[in-house]
Amino acid sequence: MPLTANAGSSITPQRGYCFAAPAQDALPTLLPQHNLAARLSPVWGRDELVGVLARRLPVQRLLTLTGVAGIGKSTLALALAERVLPRYRDGVWWVDMAVVQTPSELLGSLARVLQLHSTPASLNELGRRLASRHVLLVLDGADLLLGACRQLMRALREAAPGISVLFTSREALLAPGEWVVRVPRLAVPSPKALANVEQAMACPAVQLFVARARANQQGFDLRPQDLAPLGDLCRRLDGLPLALELAAAQVDALGIGGVQMQVRTGLQVLARGRRTAVERHRSLTAALDWSYERLSLPECWLFLQLSLFKMAVTLPTLSDLVTGTELEHADLSYLLARLVNVSLLSVEPGLGPARYRLLNCVRSYALGQLRDPRQVARLQQGYAPCLGAFSDRPFVLQLVEQAAHAQ
Known part of the structure; x- marks a missing residue:
């Protein structure tokens, strides 16, 4: 017969000490505060890069992710911010630069995101008020206000040593201490890597395309006869995540072969966009317009x-x-x-x-x-x-x- 040890436990001869009370889940570890958007889908082909950047970010106070429109800078920044969130005592805070038009609006956005009781009169004052904070700021689309972002970094570098900043931008800030990472394209399958569906699905570009095709067409499945046109499609789209997503969205109407033919004769299919995305992410044409017009x-x-x-x-x-x-x-x-x-x-x-x-x-x-x-x-x-x-x-x-x- 078990001997009672204390409330909620017992000692059984030759079997040792065990809990008799119902097990309770451990209290969840509280993460620092943040305003990061919930990701609705996995990030394909970026795990290794996220790991490299996450190891470097604590000692690198200024990191800029650059690359062509549609390469996935914002997606990578979000994945990286999620990974390093536990390291920043006062949180990780995201600022969408698409809604910021002037340096004064940048100050206002930072004040709101960081929950300051009032908007600082200048970037230097912002730096002084953040002097004791340990925070990662993510400024998405910094190329919209490069000059103001350089001034922000100057103010933070001098007054707020606990602040790190992650920028996404189509060009580097050229600021002191900046670490620039050009985001690579997703790996695309070579013709020799398309022997079977399983082999093709090991390629990040194919993984992303298939995932988005399934999201748009219930029951979509990759078949052996799809491999050659899909491989050609991925190569023609250069492994650009946005281009792959937009092309995959047309599979339900055109099929993989039909999308391939559309891309071969031009990229009109990529002018159709995502209605819920911010303007510069709605289509590849819109994303490139922004760069071309400047x-x-x-x-x-x-x-x-x-x-x-x-x-x-x-x-x-x-x-x-x-x-x-x-x-x-x-x-x-x-x-x-x-x-x-x-x-x-x-x-x-x-x-x-x-x-x-x-x-x-x-x-x-x-x-x-x-x-x-x-x-x-x-x-x-x-x-x-x-x-x-x-x-x-x-x-x-x-x-x-x-x-x-x-x-």
């Missing part, structure tokens, strides 16, 4: 010129193209660097001279701009003073003619 005229011209090439090109090749025009004296190195910095142009890895390429989605967008009469008129008007040898046959029109055959 280019200077020389940057715009070079961007469109690059769209005529399916393959990567070098600086000498581009220099040859402008020989004979007054544009041959333009600083092409600077313009190329600017397009790379704002995440519209990719640098291909490899030895030898740098090779530049527009991703397929970006190239298709640029070709579309050359077919838009309004964009052609803008270029003609802007370059009227410097058409030089092309005065009787503007090179802009030549670009348009070439673009018609460049798909």
